[in-house]
Amino acid sequence: MKKLLSVALTILMLVGLLGVAASALSPSHAPRLRPSPSGLIWPVPGFGRVANAFWRHGGRVHPGIDIVGHAGHSITGTGVVAVRDGVVESVEWIRTFCRSVFGYEVLIDHGDVNGFNLSTRYVHLMAGSVRVERGQHVVMGEPIGRAGNAGRTRAPHLHFQVLINGRPQNPLNFVSPANGAHDPPIR
Numbered sequence: 001m002k003k004l005l006s007v008a009l010t011i012l013m014l015v016g017l018l019g020v021a022a023s024a025l026s027p028s029h030a031p032r033l034r035p036s037p038s039g040l041i042w043p044v045p046g047f048g049r050v051a052n053a054f055w056r057h058g059g060r061v062h063p064g065i066d067i068v069g070h071a072g073h074s075i076t077g078t079g080v081v082a083v084r085d086g087v088v089e090s091v092e093w094i095r096t097f098c099r100s101v102f103g104y105e106v107l108i109d110h111g112d113v114n115g116f117n118l119s120t121r122y123v124h125l126m127a128g129s130v131r132v133e134r135g136q137h138v139v140m141g142e143p144i145g146r147a148g149n150a151g152r153t154r155a156p157h158l159h160f161q162v163l164i165n166g167r168p169q170n171p172l173n174f175v176s177p178a179n180g181a182h183d184p185p186i187r
């Protein structure tokens, strides 16, 4: 009787192990979009390097993060995606952030999140690459344009902002390279 019980237990253990092995072998079942705890994904699939962080010194501020390429992999021309569902609030040609660097910027309104308005801004998009227009609804992961840099001295990068009630926050408190930077880049 005791032997029968141990055989039954062994069979149960084997079934359990096989189940674990099977789930580990089926990555296709894993969702491609893995939002951060804040519900946002990384804005540039394939590119997780941040060259310039969010900072505030006295009256000066760098109100976002600069996401750049890495050795042998230029970020220029790479697809930039909406980090969450939302509505395009504006598409503008500007030269405001990161001195002497020009480009298109897209502002997306994600609506109310826990009683606060959340919006995100994507700056230095390549001229002619912007795929969205004001008032358009976008979904998380949807390409909105391509990273670029029409400026003079800086390396190509995406300047990315997260705003709560219109005020810039440190984006790294909301997004992480773990939530999309290791996905294949969108070309």
Ligand SMILES: [Zn+2]
Binding pocket: 052, 062, 064, 065, 066, 097, 098, 159, 160
């Ligand atoms: Zn910047």
